[in-house]
Amino acid sequence: MAASWLSYLTKDQTSSSGLPPVTALQEQRGKQITSLRNLNPNVVEIKVQAEYRISITQQGHNIAIHIILPPQFPQEKPVVRVSPPVRHPWVSPTMEVIGCPRLCSFGVHTDLGRVVQDIVQEFTQNPPMVFPSNQQSPPPPAMNSYTPYPEGPPNQMPMVPPSYNSFQPMQNPPGQPQESFRPQWPPMTAPQGTAEVSGSISHIDFPSAMDTADQATSMTKSEADRNLFVQPNAPPPLLQGPANLYQIPDIDESFNILNDLSSDDLQSLHDDERKFMELFHTMPGLKKFFEDRTELYHICQGLDCKPALERKRKTVRELEEQQQELRERFEKNSIKQRSLNRECDPQNLLDNIRVVAADAEHSSDSLAEDFMEENYL
Template structure:
């Protein structure tokens, strides 16, 4: 018992700086909503993502000196992807290749998941071959029966398995089981990505012998006739005919609108020519307006008044010269001179007033 209130001593060692960074990096997986599963505590984690309809598992291995040393990420099941090498190790992710103490493990794994969702990897092992999910084409002597324990060659699909027994301990008889399998097979016309089920599409082949099947296989006309009689092929022909009729109807409707289109085109051409003529007339009128407006500028009017004033003064001097040369008498001189000098004073007054207005208005 601690009588003096001091804290009890514990033997648990304090967490090192590297361990704290390691825990922080592991928590970043949870913060990025990756839902990691801990396989080995603080060493191995697994993240599941769905890419292209397949479940991909990322195995994240943390070295002892992580995060000083980068993690190793492998993928299962075996896939084919530019980021994955033959050993199923992810080598194309830049965030993983340049991983350091300041990187985020959650962001790096999130970038891998986003790349696989954007470009789904191709699973190496498929139920019906290494690359495609289609069953191999059976040889010409293959049997078309439901169960062929000895006639199938190596590498072909195994016979269908029986469905599980009914809960409660009761079992289904083989006859009822085979009927149920037949109903399930006949309910699906196509299998394995759109390839027709031969038994359902061509039920008459069940009654033919092996020699008859071989003869049909080598007669292209009969094979084509059987394919053309398929419901999907017949529906395709109907759809094609329907689309062809719709295209023909649209073409005829477009041709019926041709006169209206030509009439509207001519109307647009007429309006365009009218617009061009009116534009030219407007531009010429605008040029004339600018020239006329220049004539009535205050500065131009002042210049014209100065010129008129000089002309009037020159005319008055000429009248005085005529009097000195005795070309006119005194009465005629008085009449012309007074009228000319009055015109000079009037123009001078107008010019001075206009100059005052120009200075005040700032023309």
């Protein structure tokens, strides 16, 4: 595919050929495109100096990375989109890459080729989950759906319960009294993109306990005053296979604390949502659920750090091998040094000199005696 002449002509060439001069912004744009081509293979130009595509294959799926350059690029950062729809911590629900550090801090002097190279390496080390062509990317829930865990710890979540439209009570069948109230939990089956099993840990989008409280407060005053007994929630179907590890804590069938309250207290509890939420959060099952959710959050954080931990562990092993080699060399040199120290010790040198002097004196006596005998003869 023919590349644009704009990024390869100098100012002298353009002035001599009668073409409009290349501006500094266009020159920087051309250098960025050249870097993109040099550092990344299979770069396909869709629109001249405006849109490029890189294709990679992960887990049998072809993933296309589209690099869109705005008119004021590189003063404006590029837009990187992914197709087909995928789920990845770096990809937003609109399939735009927003988690790459280099891309988020993109500036005039940022290397576009290295930005795209980082995205390709991230998709290679942590392959994104690709949705089938006939399945749309699921809409984000109350928390960010394209991250493997909430943005913050569960204990920092807002106390105001969000709306949870999928949590709706079942209609009573004919002949069943109205007092038998059994809310319906949304199914927790694992479509592709909802649960991802890694080893023995599974990421499951559990319904929030705040959402349960929001549905509970929607009961009418007459139902609350008429019957303080609430049927337990219908247990959701569990996942099949190794993901079947988490058991939702049991919910008490009755609230014994309400038995000692007067009608005025119940009316105040019914009208004041804050008091109701305080009472709701004292339930042992709900406390256990919050603790489990916090533990699961930290586990997911640990799994997210596992690749970096493995790389650091490999580096530590290499440093240990290098340290062992240096230690062996040090031991050999230490032995050699001790031997040289013994040989060059002043006392040893003095003893050697004395021995040599005694030998020389004995030799001189022998020579003198021989000389005297020869003269007499």
